[in-house]
Amino acid sequence: MTHPLVGHLAPDFTLSDQNGINVSLSALRGTDVLLVFVPWAFSPVCTYELEQLRDAEDLVASDAKVFVVNCDSKFVNQEWAYQNKFPGTLLSDFWPHGEVSRAFGVFDEELGRSQRGTFHIDADGVVRWALVNPTGDSRDLDAYRKVLGLV
Template identity: 50%
Template structure:
C-alpha cells in the first residue's frame, strides 16, 4: 500500500463485502477466478458520476468481452443506488458502502474523510484478486473510457 492507502500494483486488493441494490452481499474474494473492475464514485444522481457510469453502461460490452465483472461502489444508501440504477438502466452491480460508512473506500485508500464520500478511484483486478491497474482522479475530473479500454487490454484476453 502507498502512504495514502491505495493498493499498489501487483498486490492483492483489499477484501470487501457490500450489499448490491437489492441487499444481496457481494464479496470480492468470492469473485476470484474472474477479473473484476472496482469503480468508486462520489454520489448517485450527480452530474459527473451519472456521465461516467452511463458511459460505462453504454460500453459494458468492452468489460464483458474481456470477461471482467464491473462493480461500481459509492457511500450512498442501497435504496438510493437502486433508484438511480433503475432510472439509468445500469446492467452492472452498484454496491453500497454506506455502513460502516466508507469502509470499502477506506480500505482502497479512496475515502475523503472531510466530505464523507468516495473519490473517483478505479481498480482492475485479475482473476486472482491482484491489482493490475488503478487510477484515482482529482475532484471534478471524470475518468476517460479510453483508460479503461487500455487497462482491459493488459489482461491479455
C-alpha cells in the same frame, strides 16, 4: 505516482448491491474485476460515468466484472440504477460508512464520500492498476479497455 495497493492483494470486502444481494471480492477469484469508485449517486459527473459504462457494450460483454462503488445506501443505488437504466452492479459502501473506500485509500474523510478511484484486480485478487481522478474529472473508458486488454 503509483497507488500503494498496486502489486498487492486487494482488500477483501462484502458489500450489498442495489438489490440487497451481497457481493464478496474473494468470491470473484478467477475473474478480472474493475472497481469504479464514485463520489455521489445522481451527481452530474457520476451519472455521466454511469451512463458511459452502461453504453460501453465491449466492457459489458467482457469477461471482467465491473462494479460501481459509492457510499450511498442500496436504496439510493437502486433508484439511480433504475432511472439511468443501468443493468450493472452498484455496490453500497454505506455502513460501516466508507470502510471499503478507506481500505482502497479513496475515502474523503472531510466530505464522507469516495474519491473517484478505479482499480483493476486480476483473477488472483492482486491489484494490477489503479487510477484516482480529481472529483470533477470523469474517467476515460479507453483506459479501462487498455487495462482489460480490449484494445
